[in-house]
Amino acid sequence: MGYVTARRQVQHRAAGRVLTRPETLAVEEPLEIRVNGLSVTVTMRTPGSDFELAQGFLLTEGVIAGRADVLTVRYCGGRGVDGVNTYNVVDATLAPGVAPPDLDVTRNFYTTSSCGICGKASLEAVRLISQFSPGADPATVTVAALTSMPDQLRGAQKLFASTGGLHAAALFGADGTMLVVREDIGRHNAVDKVIGWALEHDRVPLTASALLVSGRASFELTQKAVMAGIPLLAAVSAPSSLAVSLAEEAGITLVAFLRQDSMNIYTRPDRIA
Numbered sequence: 001m002g003y004v005t006a007r008r009q010v011q012h013r014a015a016g017r018v019l020t021r022p023e024t025l026a027v028e029e030p031l032e033i034r035v036n037g038l039s040v041t042v043t044m045r046t047p048g049s050d051f052e053l054a055q056g057f058l059l060t061e062g063v064i065a066g067r068a069d070v071l072t073v074r075y076c077g078g079r080g081v082d083g084v085n086t087y088n089v090v091d092a093t094l095a096p097g098v099a100p101p102d103l104d105v106t107r108n109f110y111t112t113s114s115c116g117i118c119g120k121a122s123l124e125a126v127r128l129i130s131q132f133s134p135g136a137d138p139a140t141v142t143v144a145a146l147t148s149m150p151d152q153l154r155g156a157q158k159l160f161a162s163t164g165g166l167h168a169a170a171l172f173g174a175d176g177t178m179l180v181v182r183e184d185i186g187r188h189n190a191v192d193k194v195i196g197w198a199l200e201h202d203r204v205p206l207t208a209s210a211l212l213v214s215g216r217a218s219f220e221l222t223q224k225a226v227m228a229g230i231p232l233l234a235a236v237s238a239p240s241s242l243a244v245s246l247a248e249e250a251g252i253t254l255v256a257f258l259r260q261d262s263m264n265i266y267t268r269p270d271r272i273a
Helices: 052-060 143-156 158-163 188-198 221-230 242-248
Strands: 005-014 017-026 030-036 036-044 068-075 089-094 109-111 167-173 176-186 210-211 232-235 253-257 264-269
Touching: 005 158, 017 158, 030 052, 036 052, 036 188, 052 068, 052 089, 052 221, 068 221, 109 143, 109 253, 143 167, 143 176, 143 210, 158 242, 167 188, 210 221, 221 232, 221 242, 242 253, 242 264
Parallel strands: 030 089, 036 109, 210 232, 232 253
Antiparallel strands: 005 017, 030 036, 068 089, 167 176, 167 210, 253 264
């Protein structure tokens, strides 16, 4: 398994002084995700929770709907120049009867750590149809539960504390209890990892739950919440216009600029008690 951080010497300059010192960096490496032995995508990610990442990606791309749709997930023999397994290739074998993804140009795409869907080849490939209906979820969340979430997330961001270079996503119950947190150099990967965790624990669709992301709420992250059946998406930063439109269309409660004492509620405020 690859390392999640790396040490490098840097030259630090401040106030007229020059100092050479070691710094901790977040590792960024490619992960190739295969389905039934065929390559579907390559994403730049921080190593760790790769099986969760692969399964979360497959669910949010509409390839699978639950854990029962996946027979096995395993590392393949991707080798470096030294012949050692890089652990950068994951193959998911689908259960009998589950249709594999259509491996045309709209499915086989490269994703960077900063953008998940920007490699798709057509506008038609961007918008996906969820098998779940988060808009029908009757769950409510209190203001106190919501405003407690950012501090819980920050307290769990161990890698960010040492590198300053990672995004995070966390799933919470409707009562504000944090269920899982994942960090990654790509914000979309962090979300796929927590959704993959939920998939492995038979929690999909994620009814009566909230997804908190450490940055902004984009269209892509909102779409992932819809695909996993999450009724509430919260962000510590700003939302995009398309994220708000999609949340409104899907019936998701979208909260942004979430702080200890304030928040902006863009859609479905009736869920917040």
